[in-house]
Amino acid sequence: MHLTEEQLLIYQNQGFILLPEYFSRAEVEIMKAELSALSIETSPKKILEKDGKTVRSLHGSHTKNDVFRCLARHPFIVDPAMQIARSKVYIYQFKINIKAAFSGDIWKWHQDYIYWRKEDGMPRPQVVNAMCLLDDMNEFNGPLFIIPGSHKEEMIDVTIHHPQVGTTSSNNSSNSNGWISSFSANLKYTLSQELVTDLVSKYGITFIKAAAGSILFFDSNIVHASSNNISPFGRSTVIITYNSIENIPLPVQNPRPDFLVSQDYRPVTPLAPDELSQFPGVKICTSNP
Ligand code: SIN
Ligand code: MN
Numbered sequence: 001m002h003l004t005e006e007q008l009l010i011y012q013n014q015g016f017i018l019l020p021e022y023f024s025r026a027e028v029e030i031m032k033a034e035l036s037a038l039s040i041e042t043s044p045k046k047i048l049e050k051d052g053k054t055v056r057s058l059h060g061s062h063t064k065n066d067v068f069r070c071l072a073r074h075p076f077i078v079d080p081a082m083q084i085a086r087s088k089v090y091i092y093q094f095k096i097n098i099k100a101a102f103s104g105d106i107w108k109w110h111q112d113y114i115y116w117r118k119e120d121g122m123p124r125p126q127v128v129n130a131m132c133l134l135d136d137m138n139e140f141n142g143p144l145f146i147i148p149g150s151h152k153e154e155m156i157d158v159t160i161h162h163p164q165v166g167t168t169s170s171n172n173s174s175n176s177n178g179w180i181s182s183f184s185a186n187l188k189y190t191l192s193q194e195l196v197t198d199l200v201s202k203y204g205i206t207f208i209k210a211a212a213g214s215i216l217f218f219d220s221n222i223v224h225a226s227s228n229n230i231s232p233f234g235r236s237t238v239i240i241t242y243n244s245i246e247n248i249p250l251p252v253q254n255p256r257p258d259f260l261v262s263q264d265y266r267p268v269t270p271l272a273p274d275e276l277s278q279f280p281g282v283k284i285c286t287s288n289p
Helices: 005-015 026-041 066-072 074-085 114-117 175-178 193-203
Strands: 017-018 046-048 055-059 087-097 108-110 128-133 144-147 215-219 224-227 237-244
Touching: 017 193, 026 066, 055 224, 066 074, 066 087, 066 237, 074 087, 074 128, 074 215, 144 193, 144 237, 193 224
Parallel strands: none
Antiparallel strands: 017 215, 046 055, 055 087, 087 237, 108 224, 128 215, 128 237, 144 224
16 A cells, blocks of 8 residues: 555655554454553563553564564555655564553653664664554544644754653663663653744644544654543554664664664565455454464
8 A cells, every 4th residue: 555646745744644544443453452462461672651550662562473563564554654765664663652541641742863863873864653543542542742844843952851760561671771761751852841832833733533543654853742641541552663774773882772773674575465364354464474
């Protein structure tokens, strides 16, 4: 599935494009069942909320889990990612943000690219995020806020906020470099209230309201955030970041763990139709591709 010229233009102008109900309910249910199983495992790839018990995010699940491996190689996602990046791509990061009912915490205002540039040595923002909604996202459950067009400001070099160390589900020594501050509610590079006020008066503000199964492609320099989820509705999303194979990060002093920033630079080959599930209404594979 490719984006049309018009869709690509929308992406370039506003910095994101929403494709409603891209995957079926049946496919979403398959992914949610996998997510439930993964969230109860103890793993350093699991980040907890400040309460020390609610799961905030899971990382790198595409390397172990067949359904998520299939999602990350799904032509519906990889083809548009290659169009946007204007080249072949590899999987840079794979995370599932859970934002649990009643307790999912905020994501402060930020851009993604500054993390990838400063922490990982990524040369250019030739990279794209694909967010796949596993629950309906609405005004109640901490939807994604976006400042449309703000990617045109490019990377805004904000002062580092020095966070306290957060919590993972295991006592992980690989966090001695503080990488968790890119994934906790206490983010490292956030935009000041003054900056956000100025950007919103220049570009406006919007939020994503869409059904489970929808896909949002968004630019690594778009300014975005989300509030906490005090509703009874979960709000889980998978975010897969595809980087251009022409944009391999340069060496850095304290590289983040591989499950956060993949060093597997092999281009992703989109799955062929016969590698996808042949069940009616299900195009996510249900067995090892
Ligand atoms: C992110 O910025 O990576 C996540 C935002 C969200 O899940 O609301
Ligand atoms: Mn982000």
